Amino acid sequence: MxxxxxxxxxxxxxxxxxxxxxxxxxxxxxxxxxxxxxxxxxxxxxxxxxxxxxxxxxxxxxxxxxxxxxxxxxxxPLPLSGDPAVRGEAQRHVESAVWEMAxxxxxxxxxxxxxxxAGSGKTDLVFSLKEVRDLLLERLAAVRKPGRVPESALRAALLxxxxxxxxxxxxxxxxxxxxxxxxxxxxxxxxxxxxxxxxxxxxxxxxxxxxxxxxxxxxxxxxxxxxxxxxxxxxxxxxxxxxxxxxxxxxxxxxxxxxxxxxxxxxxxxxxxxxxxxxxxxxxxxxxPEKAARKVQVRKKRLKEQLQEHYIGQGEAPLKEEWAAAAAGGLEAKLEEGMxxxxxxxxxxxxxxxxxxxxxxxxxxxxxxxxxxxxxxxxxxxxxxxxxxxxxxxxxxxxxxxxxxxxxxxxxxxxxxxxVDVGDGEGFFIGWASPGRTPVFYLPGRAMQRGSGLIACVGTQGGGKSMLAKLIAYLCALCGARVFIVDPKNEMGVWSALPFPVRRVELTPGGRLRLNPFRLSRDPHRAASLVKDFLDVLLESHREETASRRLVLNHAVQRVMSLPERERSMIALLRAVDDIAGMPPGGAVGDEELREARVCSRLLRLCQDNAVGAMLFGSDLGGGVLDFSGGGEQVTVVSMHGLPLPRAQASADDPYLRMSESERIAVAVLFLVAAAAREALFSERPERLKVLLVDEAYHLLRVPIGERLLNDLALMSRSFNIVPILIAQNPSEFGPKIRNNTGYVFAFRLKDRSEIEEACAMLGIPCADETVDALRGFGEEGREGWCFMRDPDFRVAEVHVRPMPEYLLEVFDTRPGRFQAAK
Structure with a gap:
């Protein structure tokens, strides 16, 4: 026993x-x-x-x-939605996750x-007498005293x-x-x-x-x-x-x-x-050290005598004993130094x-x-x-x-x-930390109690970053979150297979829907500011050499904002620019501003005649204007797969240099949609959890105004209870400001050495050879769904992402032909 x-x-x-x-x-x-x-x-x-x-x-x-x-x-710990359909989906997730972990x-x-x-042993004579008394009672009278300790011993132990x-x-x-x-x-x-x-x-x-x-x-x-x-x-x-x-x-x-x-x-x-x-x-x-030194000296002396016996009797001593003698001398020196x-x-x-x-x-x-x-x-x-x-x-x-x-x-x-712990400790199960027995949890909103809840997902195509982003948005939706998804590649249509109220918006060239940049915010001052930022992208007015153009556009925006709300539109802006361009020289507007006004007029007309640019010239009077304020749906997916967005290989130093006119307009439209989504989420109740998922976020991160939009979103996400999820192929797209306000980082498969170094910098880990090999091997056969994860406490681990229920693996897999098979 x-x-x-x-x-x-x-x-x-x-x-x-x-x-x-x-x-x-x-x-x-x-x-x-x-x-x-x-x-x-x-x-x-x-x-x-x-x-x-x-x-x-x-x-x-x-x-x-x-x-x-x-x-x-x-x-x-899960703040699940009370909607019956969503609750049923949550129950399926819970049962699957419990089965996976059991x-x-x-x-x-x-x-x-x-x-x-200081608290060991008998502390005083009274304690000893009491011990003797209790022992006698126990042995002679079969009386067992409770095993309490005297107050003096307890006080000494507490101190x-x-x-x-x-x-x-x-x-x-x-x-x-x-x-x-x-x-x-x-x-x-x-x-x-x-x-x-x-x-x-x-x-x-x-x-x-x-x-x-x-x-x-x-x-x-x-x-x-x-x-x-x-x-x-x-x-x-x-x-x-x-x-x-x-x-x-x-x-x-x-x-x-x-x-x-x-x-x-x-x-x-x-x-x-x-x-x-x-x-x-x-x-x-x-x-x-003093007590240990005496023991070492005694043993050293004994060992020295044994060595002498070996030398006298055999002419040499065993190597093990010679090493022990040398080690004893080194140990003695350390003890003298206070070890x-x-x-x-x-x-x-x-x-x-x-x-x-x-x-x-x-x-x-x-x-x-x-x-x-x-x-x-x-x-x-x-x-x-x-x-x-x-x-x-x-x-x-x-x-x-x-x-x-x-x-x-x-x-x-x-x-x-x-x-090897990583994640929130409790919440939704999202996968396993290597070597595969430590569960990883994500609790929506937990990170925002300590800082930013922004999630950055990086990796090459097919590595699993979109799967992870959709899983996080899905788990937030189970908690009743309002989810807004900006989908340039048409990979998020899978939400129609899930039991959430979904609104799908097809924003494509030649389509019926139009955007009115002046109607993105209910606050006139914020609406005017968003329009100016949008025009910076569209007409490149952010440059130092186009300062006069910026003045013209600001003046034109002010004119439009003075009109009744229903009359504010890009058409009204074009008229205002034409009015400025038609002013006589030498008046209130200088010659440089007049020239820039004429340039802006021509550029806006080129935009209006472009199939992509025509999407921006909508008005309430003409109908078909897209409204992002929502009509009761929980998930809004804005698909823009027809937009000619620039390639990822475009110059990162000055992205405007290699952009065609259509690509620049497409980036401006993407900026508008992201800004509209942000404004729609800002208008929700502050206590309601909200998610803004931006796929291919590098299009915004590469233009100054877009990067500022995402930076502001990261800074304000805590106040407005928003979880931003940004997906990009290259970690280098994320600038210092975004990195400083990132709560979670997920790094999937990467091949380029420079991008691997950037990923390690985001994760906060050294770029060792084994890390490079791991990042290059993620997504290969037997390593599907693996990534490096960094949580808000800067803990890092290799994680195998496991969506639960398992049918999410099929629903969220958007490789060619997979979604049809899933349905």
Whole structure:
């Protein structure tokens, strides 16, 4: 039977049956895998500094939490729409996501259990007399006293805990653990396999005595049946039937003599590369340099005598002992400089319902360590029960464990703080973080509580960026969001297959619909400003050499805005420009302005005669004017697939140089549609979630006015509760202002080295060779739907996007012929 070492719990302070006192903390993780090398070293050195200042014994519990996934828990944080049709679609998503995650989803929990030296042992004579009295009563009269501790011992422990907490959190991100954490640790360390039911919430009790039978209660009456190289654990589940799991444990038989600070993260490797749950516990003890130096001197002297015996008897000494003598000298020098000596031991646990599977997993872990780090890992025969007990907080540092004496940096280099978590922690399931067992969640609106909710999706064609953008918009729509989609490629018509009220607008040359730039905003001042920005794109009046043209257009816009609202249109603007051009020279308008007025008149007439430009000359008097204010639809898709937008290869330095007249007019129309969508969303209730999805956003990002429009949208998105989603093929299209206001970045397949470097800059990760290979390999066979994701907390991970329900994969796939098959 396993012995549970804790006899009394006060908040996060644990009093053991051997008289020791420990404080339990949860170590919050750091997204470590893709940090720059100097940042990795910084994180490792912070943990090293924490260990350097600690004295005494401790445990590092590196545990896997296999998530308990159910429909009620999944739906709890989701602000789903009340519309019955949308609610039904949401239910299908929820059931599919829960099915996908069940039995697979996991995340890492790391705890530190640190000894409180000031609170350990008997603190006064009164405490000792009370202990003697209680022991006599228990033995002679069979009276069992509650396992409470004296006030003096409790006060000493609280003071020691406060001191060690303040010291530790200046180096590592920790928080005090509670009873729920202790319950999780105990249950996990009993089973080491399978999801645990969620702990019922409750207040933190000031003090909880634990008897020797507490383990039996916390483990649901688990029975341990240890064998030579494995152990079977059985208990009765909620259904009343017996459940069981097989476990085996591994220890370090030999370790490398030296490890670099980074590159051999021997604990984080379990999180980042192993595809099944592995738990670990590290027992460690840190001694003061003075005490450790005396031990080293004694052992050094003993080793020197052994070497002399070898030289006298055999003429030479074993290489291992010669190395040990040299290492002892180096260790002695470090101790003289003030470094504490660390003694540690490691136990790894793997478990599963099938014994053969458990043995195969143990071999996989052993091979991983041998191949990647040089550790020799093996199963200690006959020690299964003692290895299991080593996982309990406050457990003894058993002599059966193979121990290693080392610099504290040896444990720090394991990167126990590293995690692969990315995303919002709760919300809608969108995929898996590599290696494929950590779920990624997106909760609409969560990012805007901390900053910008803008989402940037980049990647070459067919890489999956449009699929991800449509998935995010779909999930927002399940929450009742108003969704506006600017669709230059006619790839968003798939929304008609989903149960949302959809309005589809075909804005194509030669079509019936017209745009009136003067009617984009209900606010006259904003309407005038939008028209001026639009004319900057259409007539290139933003240049320094066309300042006179800008003055003419501003004057003409003011004239039009003075007309009744129904008479404001591009036709009225043309008349106003003609009036200015017809003014006599030498009057209120200068000669340069008159020349520019005549140029503007000719350019506007050319635009009016163009098939694309004719779309702009609509008025309320002529009918067919497009109104974006909405008529009850939830999703509006504006398709502009007939517009002759410029190619992506156009000059990025000055995009106007290679644009034809039709292309420039098409970009101006795209600007108008995006501006109209923004104004329509601004007019919605502020509390309602809104989404503006702009496909092929580089057309706007390449012109100054368009970039300013998207910059303003990013800055104002938080105030108006808008989630902007911008899709572009090249990361270089996103300027510094947009990047600084981006909440999420998704980087799909990229081929060009310069664009890969830009993607890494957006993600905030180094452009290492393995990153380049990963980005180039995304989207290939077996890697479909993979990308790099950066969340608002700047955590980065490789993510496999998994739309749920699975029929969304077909509905959102717009490759030729796929949508018809889906329907």
């Amino acid at each position: 396993l012995e549970f070492p804790v006899r009394y719990v006060h908040r996060n302070i644990l009093f053991t049956r051997t008289g020791e006192v420990f404080a339990l903390y949860r170590l919050n993780g750091v997204s470590y895998a893709y940090l720059p090398e100097d940042h990795k070293r910084e994180e490792v050195m912070r943990f090293y500094a924490f260990l350097h200042g600690f004295r005494g014994r401790g445990q590092l519990l590196y545990l896997t939490e296999e998530l308990w996934v159910d429909v009620a828990g999944y739906m709890r 039995g697979r989803a996991q995340r890492r929990r790391v705890y530190l259990c640190l000894q409180l030296l 020691a805990e406060e001191e060690i907490f303040n010291h530790s959190r200046s180096f590592v991100n920790i928080e005090r653990a509670g009873l729920a954490d202790l319950e999780f640790i105990v249950k996990r360390c009993v089973r080491h396999y399978g999801p645990l039911p969620p702990v019922l919430p409750g207040g933190e009790e000031e003090g909880v005595p634990l008897s020797e039978n507490s383990l039996l209660v916390l483990s649901d009456g688990a029975v341990f049946d240890p064998k030579l190289r494995y152990m079977k654990v059985s208990w009765f589940g909620d259904s009343g039937e017996e459940e069981s799991v097989y476990q085996t444990f591994l220890t370090f038989a030999d370790v490398p003599r030296n490890l670099p600070l980074t590159g051999h993260e021997w604990l984080f490797r379990l999180e980042s590369t192993v595809g099944f749950p592995v738990d670990a516990v590290v027992h460690f003890r840190l001694e003061s 504490p000596l660390m003694e540690f031991a490691v136990v790894l646990a793997v478990a599963g319902p099938d014994l053969n599977e458990v043995r195969a997993r143990a071999r996989t872990v052993a091979q991983l360590y041998k191949a990647s780090t040089g550790f020799r890992v093996g199963v200690p025969p006959g020690d299964m029960l003692r290895c299991a007990g080593a996982f309990f907080p406050g457990a003894r540092f058993g002599r059966f464990l193979p121990r290693v004496h080392a610099d504290p940096g040896y444990l720090a280099s394991a990167a126990p703080f590293g995690v």
